[in-house]
Amino acid sequence: MSFANLTNVTRRYTKGGHAVTPLEGVDLTIEAGEFFVLLGPSGSGKTTLLNLLAGIDDADEGRIEVAGTDLTAASSRELARWRSDHIGYVFQQANLVPVLTAYENVDLPLWLLPLSRAERHQRVSLALEAVGLSDRADHRPGQLSGGQEQRVAIARALVTDPDMILADEPTGNLDAESAAGILHLLQRLNSERGKTIVMVTHDPRAADHGTRIMHLEKGQLHAMTSDESEATSA
């Protein structure tokens, strides 16, 4: 069952006085429960595609339908509500709020939902437990390591029980050990909880954790076989 459909999507913008077209006539279908990995060099438009899927950027042409909603026709207010209900976003940097504790950072997206304090507490506790940071709940981001911060960010993306988790180079700023832990965590969320995961990365080794890999270059998507992926990794 397709979860996200991009039909003939084009995105253009101007950078430094030059017209840039990171995506041109892109067609893409992502199935529910997939761990979809988008590979590509820096500046190839991977994050742009992720932002379009998250409903935080607008396509110039084409149609984007995710979780049954036509994002190209929705208002800003509708998109905000839709993101809160359906999307969990993990950034390259954890982007935690420094004045809030790990617990409060994870609790943040729940402020928008009609939940009691007890329900919120249960969800936050489960999310922190899922990323193995229950004992760091009272720590502020400054008191956590980079890997721990990113795990809190994943808990924040997970806490609303979204249909899809979008991860923008989630291991880009981490050491090898922390990166492996994060990728393993995402893989578990996909295999054990059935979350649809879309991850963009320029690291072929990270891409190996996905169930499907595509390559984005010059505004066009190309499917990669596992052999091609292994070759790139090597």
Add this chain to the structure above:
Amino acid sequence: MKLTKLIWRNLFRRPGRTFLSVCGIACAMTLLMLVESLSMGMSEALSGDESARTLIVYRKNRYCPQTSFLPEWYTTRIEDVPGVESVLPVKVYLSNCRASLDLVAFQGTPVDTLLKARAIQLTDGNMEQFRTEHDAALVGSDFASRKGLSVGDAFRFGDIDVKVRGIFESEAAIEEGLILTHLEFLQRAGPVNRLGTVTQFEVKVTDASKAREISREIDSLFATAEEPTDTRAQVAFLERATRDLREILGIGRLLGFACVIVVLALVANTVFMSVQERVREFGVFRTLGFREEHLGWVVLAESLALSLLGGLVGLGVSLAILNGMHLSIGTEGVPVNFATSPVLFARGLGIALVTGALAGLAPAIRSARAPIVASLRSAT
């Protein structure tokens, strides 16, 4: 409510900056409150139910009580003028005719006439003791607070020694800054020992609409006398006496307005810097599902909280100054107290809130409307 925690924490994200901003706002608010307090005191001094039908008879071409001498026997002549209800001869003795922050103003009057003419009420002390002791004094509550006087104390100023036999309050605010003594005692005391002379007469008329006519008649009675008179409505008399002070106050109010601008600039600057540091964070909030108005309210609330915090500190400091120091400024024998009232402080809080809202408006709109992707790409 959930956002309140975030707003409060954001306020102290940079504690040093917030502390300095709060100090700046508090200083500006303290200055503004002191100016407004004096302005309110001036308004109170120039108002009063009785002032419309009260005339002040003064020595013509004299402007300082130290130089106004009128014969006490004018009392009976003025009482005979049709429309006059009562006449209170008043001897005034002052520390200083010019503007002074520590005005000491004695008024000597006949006791019985005083009690009929002025609406004073003893809050402490004994009126009979005042009546019977020649050097007894009734002290206005503001003056007593300023000097720390209580019943039984002796008070000395210059050559005048009095015993405090009562503390009084009055419907007329300026009277609460006075020391009332027996007329003859004050006529004999001090460097100018002139029995039979007074400084001024306070004349109550039965009909306020005839005050001008009666003034003219009183002045015509003594037009050819050695000590001619100049009779004015009490309000006009007070306005003339406080003219210099009101001019200074006008400049003071301009400074007060400048204080409001300073608060506005301080809050706007702090909020603007705070918002500049959190551009990416706002992008993250929007990505999580927070709407534009959520962010707008957060920024606006932070601005309001900062302004209110500084404002409250400023109000607290000004309240401590006003209550602790009992400030008063006087000129030509008219004491003007720095007034304190709930209205004054409500106005101060209102000013703090309005400036907070104005200062936060532009950053709030800007933060709310920033495109999400551009915010996420921001370096801060």
